[in-house]
Structure formats: C-alpha cells, structure tokens
Amino acid sequence: MSYSQAVYRRAQEILERRREKASLQAQERFDEIEKKLPELEEIRQKLSRTGLEISKVFLYGGDKQERMDALMQKNLELQERKKKILTQNGYDEDALSVQYICPVCGDTGFVKNRLCRCHRELLKDIERENIAKIAPIDACTFENFNVDYYPREALENGVSPREKAKKIKDSCRRYASNFAVGSPNLLLMGGTGLGKTHLSLAIANTVINKGYSVIYGTAQNILNDLQNENFGRTDNIRYYERAVLNCDLLIIDDLGTEFKNSYSVACLYNIINSRLCARLSTIISTNFSFDEIDEKYDQRITSRITGEYSTLVLEGRDIRYMK
Numbered sequence: 001m002s003y004s005q006a007v008y009r010r011a012q013e014i015l016e017r018r019r020e021k022a023s024l025q026a027q028e029r030f031d032e033i034e035k036k037l038p039e040l041e042e043i044r045q046k047l048s049r050t051g052l053e054i055s056k057v058f059l060y061g062g063d064k065q066e067r068m069d070a071l072m073q074k075n076l077e078l079q080e081r082k083k084k085i086l087t088q089n090g091y092d093e094d095a096l097s098v099q100y101i102c103p104v105c106g107d108t109g110f111v112k113n114r115l116c117r118c119h120r121e122l123l124k125d126i127e128r129e130n131i132a133k134i135a136p137i138d139a140c141t142f143e144n145f146n147v148d149y150y151p152r153e154a155l156e157n158g159v160s161p162r163e164k165a166k167k168i169k170d171s172c173r174r175y176a177s178n179f180a181v182g183s184p185n186l187l188l189m190g191g192t193g194l195g196k197t198h199l200s201l202a203i204a205n206t207v208i209n210k211g212y213s214v215i216y217g218t219a220q221n222i223l224n225d226l227q228n229e230n231f232g233r234t235d236n237i238r239y240y241e242r243a244v245l246n247c248d249l250l251i252i253d254d255l256g257t258e259f260k261n262s263y264s265v266a267c268l269y270n271i272i273n274s275r276l277c278a279r280l281s282t283i284i285s286t287n288f289s290f291d292e293i294d295e296k297y298d299q300r301i302t303s304r305i306t307g308e309y310s311t312l313v314l315e316g317r318d319i320r321y322m323k
Contacts, residue, residue, distance in 0.1 A: 003123055003213045004243035007130070011109065011122045018100070018107040026098040033096060037089060040096075043082050050075045120211060127208050131201070131216045134238075135253075140201035142173045150316040161316040165195070168312045172199045176206035181248055181280065187305060188285040190314030196285035200251050203283065212248035215239070219268070220258040226267050245274050248281065255286040256296060269301050276308055284309065 034040050054071050083093035100107045102118035109119035131137045147169060150162040175186065188196040204214045217239055225239035244250060250271070258264055275282050284305065286293065294302050 137201045140198045176203040183281045185309040186283045187309040187311045194314040214249045215247045216251040219255045223264045251283045256288040
C-alpha cells in the first residue's frame with residue numbers, strides 16, 4: 001500500500017491533535033474532580049510516595065522482595081480506594097486517566113512498531129476525503145448505480161444497452177473486490193453522462209476500503225498540476241508526479257478534454273508508460289472513440305492504451321439529462 005507522504009503527514013497531524021486533546025481533557029477533568037473530592041489529592045500524594053519508596057528498594061540492601069511486596073500491596077489498596085471514591089460519586093473508575101480515541105495504541109498510531117488498526121483506518125479516511133473534495137465519491141457506489149436508465153431495447157448491433165451496463169457494472173464490482181497491486185488496467189468509454197465517472201468512483205470506494213492508495217482526477221487537472229510542478233509553481237496544486245506515478249490505483253477521468261500541447265502529451269505518455277512498467281493499475285475514462293483517441297494522441301500512447309487496457313464501452317442516453 002503506497003500512500004503519498006502528504007497522506008502520512010496528515011494522519012500524523014491528526015494523531016498528534018488527538019493525543020493533545022485527550023491530555024488537555026484529562027487535566028481539566030482531573031482538576032475538576034480533585035476540587036470536588038479533596039480526598040483524591042491525599043491518595044495521589046500517597047501513591048507518589050509509594051512509587052518513590054519502591055525506587056529506593058532497588059538502591060538499598062535488606063529483604064527487597066518482602067519490602068517490595070508490602071509496597072505493591074499498599075499501592076493496590078490506594079488504587080482500589082481511589083476507584084471506590086470515584087464510583088461512589090458518580091464517576092467512572094478510570095475518570096482520572098487519559099481517555100484516548102484508540103486505547104490500543106494511545107493515539108500514537110503504532111503498536112510494536114506496526115501500524116495500528118486506527119492508523120490504517122485514518123489513512124483510508126484521508127484518501128477518501130481527498131477525492132471527496134473534488135468528486136462525489138460518497139454518493140457513487142455499485143449499489144446505487146441504476147441500470148434502469150439505460151435503454152432496454154437492443155440497438156442495431158443487437159445489444160441492449162441495459163444488459164451491457166449491467167455486465168459492465170458487475171465486471172467493475174469484481175475488479176474492485178479482487179483488486180491487488182498489478183490488477184489489470186481499465187478503459188471506460190462512452191458518451192457524456194453514461195456513468196463512467198460513477199463506476200470509477202465506486203471502484204475507488206471499494207479499493208480504498210481494502211487499504212490501497214487511490215488518486216482520482218480529471219486529465220486536465222492532473223496534467224495541469226504536473227506541468228506547474230515541473231516549472232516550480234507548486235502553490236495550490238493537488239497532484240504531484242511522485243504520487244501520481246506511485247499510487248496503487250490512478251483514475252484519470254475525462255481523457256481528451258485536457259488542453260493539448262507538447263508537454264501534456266509527453267506527460268500523459270510518461271504516466272501511462274511508467275505505471276505499465278511498474279505494474280501499477282490505471283483506470284482511464286473518456287468520451288472519445290478509438291478513432292478520436294488515435295487522432296488526438298501519438299502512436300506511443302494509443303498503442304499502450306489499446307494494447308494494455310481492458311475496454312468497457314457504455315451505450316445509451318445521457319443519464320444526467322434523463323434525471
């Protein structure tokens with residue numbers, strides 16, 4: 001799972017804020033409770049002295065074990081007394097402890113140098129939030145991809161757009177469910193408003209839930225940002241070349257709508273070729289036909305798309321217009 005450094009940094013910032021908030025809340029709770037229950041202050045001081053005495057046992061001779069057992073017993077009695085006072089006054093017995101969101105890792109994000117489950121879930125949330133800022137990923141699922149908008153009647157080629165859409169939906173669902181690094185590349189084709197973006201985002205939803213990194217963007221926005229990065233204009237850009245080339249799944253939406261120049265063509269070729277060489281998966285959606293793709297791009301790009309991508313073609317009428 002190859003998340004970008006920006007995603008990891010964002011996760012660390014959130015974890016740090018969680019720890020700080022938990023500590024502040026614990027201190028406020030501690031001050032409030034001790035003010036109401038002065039006896040707890042006396043117990044805290046006794047526990048502190050007991051801890052100091054335990055440390056001294058290791059420095060001096062004598063029967064260490066007997067002395068240690070006595071101090072540990074005293075410590076336990078004080079702890080039990082503290083819990084009893086808290087519960088008798090309507091508090092939880094651990095009300096004076098720091099209450100972390102994740103008690104397993106204490107909001108550090110790590111357990112024995114391995115990512116805690118809460119950390120992994122946080123990375124998924126950040127990845128999804130990044131896409132949600134520019135596309136309706138939360139609203140695009142396989143469950144609400146409605147094939148009833150596609151014509152039931154067969155076209156001249158004898159194929160029903162509705163049946164075809166259903167098969168494509170099922171194919172995309174299987175693709176997402178079985179996704180792993182090195183999964184096939186997909187090319188989603190069809191006219192405007194036929195659900196290509198919906199299916200792409202539904203795949204993204206499932207793949208993110210599996211713990212893989214996903215970058216989604218239009219061809220225009222991705223290529224613009226990479227061009228700005230190349231020329232040092234890094235203010236307010238969303239897509240960085242390293243992340244685009246190394247994420248587990250890259251989704252390029254609306255290929256063909258971008259402004260074409262020598263840089264955009266070279267950049268697109270580099271993305272497609274680099275990810276093919278690295279065996280990293282890419283999904284491309286376009287309103288263009290194969291002839292239009294062939295006319296717009298040079299053979300190095302078209303040969304890789306037509307030869308290395310599994311093609312799914314949606315047919316029918318603009319669903320957004322119908323809605």
